[in-house]
Amino acid sequence: MPTERSGDRTAALVRAAQRGDTLAMAELLDLLAPYVGRVCASIALDQGADAAQEALTAVFKSLRTLKDPAALHGWVRAIAVREAVRTARRAARTVPADLTTLPARGDPQLSADIRDVLDRLSPEHRAVLMLRDVEGLDERTAAALLGVRTGTVKSRLHRARDTFRKAWTS
Numbered sequence: 001m002p003t004e005r006s007g008d009r010t011a012a013l014v015r016a017a018q019r020g021d022t023l024a025m026a027e028l029l030d031l032l033a034p035y036v037g038r039v040c041a042s043i044a045l046d047q048g049a050d051a052a053q054e055a056l057t058a059v060f061k062s063l064r065t066l067k068d069p070a071a072l073h074g075w076v077r078a079i080a081v082r083e084a085v086r087t088a089r090r091a092a093r094t095v096p097a098d099l100t101t102l103p104a105r106g107d108p109q110l111s112a113d114i115r116d117v118l119d120r121l122s123p124e125h126r127a128v129l130m131l132r133d134v135e136g137l138d139e140r141t142a143a144a145l146l147g148v149r150t151g152t153v154k155s156r157l158h159r160a161r162d163t164f165r166k167a168w169t170s
Helices: 004-018 022-061 069-094 110-119 123-134 139-146 150-169
Strands: none
Touching: 004 022, 004 069, 022 069, 022 110, 022 123, 069 123, 069 139, 110 150, 123 139, 123 150, 139 150
């Protein structure tokens, strides 16, 4: 969690970047890129880098519209999630998911197995899993980020967990 001092520094960077200060923009990019990359990679998987680039471009294009610099990380998260889901959907249209061949449960490359199972979920299901189970957001906040109703988040989360569990144990 950012300290008050780091929050003040971030707010100052945002205000300077909004005024067109290129050094502040570069520093802000250095601050945000790793976080955006993690969010996008967990949703868009192999297209995570493309999604992160799109998200960061969107962030800096609309940075002047951010009214409260203290809300930067939540605002950036919303943009990153939106771009990651959009990028993953676009990629999913070109490569159909194959749910018939899943990794064996005792495979020594556990992270690769998890990634493989996640790869077989829809972008919407990966997004809701990431927001709830990795980011720890509540249903209402996740719903707002995804632009859907709270009930939709609950049902997607249930389906995503169920699909993941079935894929993992088969």
